Amino acid sequence: MTPTQKGSFRLFQFAGVTVFLHWSWFVVALFEIRDPAGRYHSLAWNAAEYLALFGIVLLHEFGHALACRSVGGRADQIVLWPLGGVAYVSPPQRPGATLWSIVAGPLVNVVLAVPMTMLLVFGETLGWWVKGSEVQTFVWWLWVINIVLLVFNLMPVYPLDGGKILWAVLWFFLGRAKSLMVASIVGMVGVVGVIAFAVVAHSIWIGIMAAFILMSCWRGLQTARAMVRLERLPRRDGFLCPLCHEAPQAGVFWQCSHCGARFDTFETQAKCPQCAAQFAMMKCLNCGGLSPLDAWIMPPPAGR
Numbered sequence: 557m558t559p560t561q562k563g564s565f566r567l568f569q570f571a572g573v574t575v576f577l578h579w580s581w582f583v584v585a586l587f588e589i590r591d592p593a594g595r596y597h598s599l600a601w602n603a604a605e606y607l608a609l610f611g612i613v614l615l616h617e618f619g620h621a622l623a624c625r626s627v628g629g630r631a632d633q634i635v636l637w638p639l640g641g642v643a644y645v646s647p648p649q650r651p652g653a654t655l656w657s658i659v660a661g662p663l664v665n666v667v668l669a670v671p672m673t674m675l676l677v678f679g680e681t682l683g684w685w686v687k688g689s690e691v692q693t694f695v696w697w698l699w700v701i702n703i704v705l706l707v708f709n710l711m712p713v714y715p716l717d718g719g720k721i722l723w724a725v726l727w728f729f730l731g732r733a734k735s736l737m738v739a740s741i742v743g744m745v746g747v748v749g750v751i752a753f754a755v756v757a758h759s760i761w762i763g764i765m766a767a768f769i770l771m772s773c774w775r776g777l778q779t780a781r782a783m784v785r786l787e788r789l790p791r792r793d794g795f796l797c798p799l800c801h802e803a804p805q806a807g808v809f810w811q812c813s814h815c816g817a818r819f820d821t822f823e824t825q826a827k828c829p830q831c832a833a834q835f836a837m838m839k840c841l842n843c844g845g846l847s848p849l850d851a852w853i854m855p856p857p858a859g860r
């Protein structure tokens with residue numbers, strides 16, 4: 557259900573991150589802008605407010621993307637769609653790096669709140685607008701939107717930022733798999749809160765979001781269970797993944813893309829025993845990363 561680059565327009569590129577806009581954004585924009593909610597006298601202000609909302613969302617997503625890149629992770633695209641934005645980030649598989657990539661998003665909203673609050677407090681006294689004018693209403697709603705986004709995102713409901721923060725913090729103590737399991741279960745319980753939020757706010761969008769969260773928690777739980785199974789498998793000595801520093805599993809867990817045979821790529825030096833196809837890369841089952849054979853770290857043999 558999450559949008560991908562497919563069906564999206566490329567908007568621009570900044571700091572190595574390409575921003576895409578999903579087509580459904582236009583449909584919802586049209587619908588939202590023509591529904592004035594009685595705040596402004598002209599549709600132009602409605603449009604400005606809607607665009608500003610996505611400006612804030614975009615800055616938030618850039619927070620995630622740039623933080624992820626700063627710790628050596630991959631983040632090269634952001635897709636905006638009606639339910640917000642998605643920054644495709646894959647930080648290095650370490651709890652600290654993951655935590656920073658997540659926290660940086662909400663941190664942007666905290667930083668944005670400072671000038672917005674000052675503007676609200678001083679705008680009238682400095683004579684930048686007349687009390688009760690549309691500019692004042694606009695700045696006020698921008699402030700509200702920013703705070704609502706911040707509070708909503710910090711709910712401890714996976715995959716919202718708050719839930720991901722919970723996951724990354726627990727990761728330090730429980731490991732990657734068990735922490736994801738706990739965060740997914742807490743998320744499923746927390747969805748009740750999101751549904752209550754939707755009812756109070758009379759928002760169909762938050763209702764759709766609740767369904768999306770429930771699905772993501774379910775997927776998170778399945779992923780965590782698969783991870784636990786992988787963690788329990790026996791490991792092969794003599795190799796460490798250059799990306800996550802974990803030893804590979806010992807067993808026929810790799811499949812030849814030519815003939816479909818299953819084999820242990822570390823036993824055969826990445827060569828299929830059935831059709832003799834030679835592969836350049838060996839896949840790490842722990843982090844999903846691909847590395848050539850000579851990049852896999854050979855720990856020095858234990859001295860005797």
Ligand SMILES: [Zn+2]
Nearest residue numbers: 661662709717
């Ligand atoms: Zn976020």
Ligand SMILES: [Zn+2]
Nearest residue numbers: 797800840843
């Ligand atoms: Zn790895």
Ligand SMILES: [Zn+2]
Nearest residue numbers: 812815828831
């Ligand atoms: Zn083969």
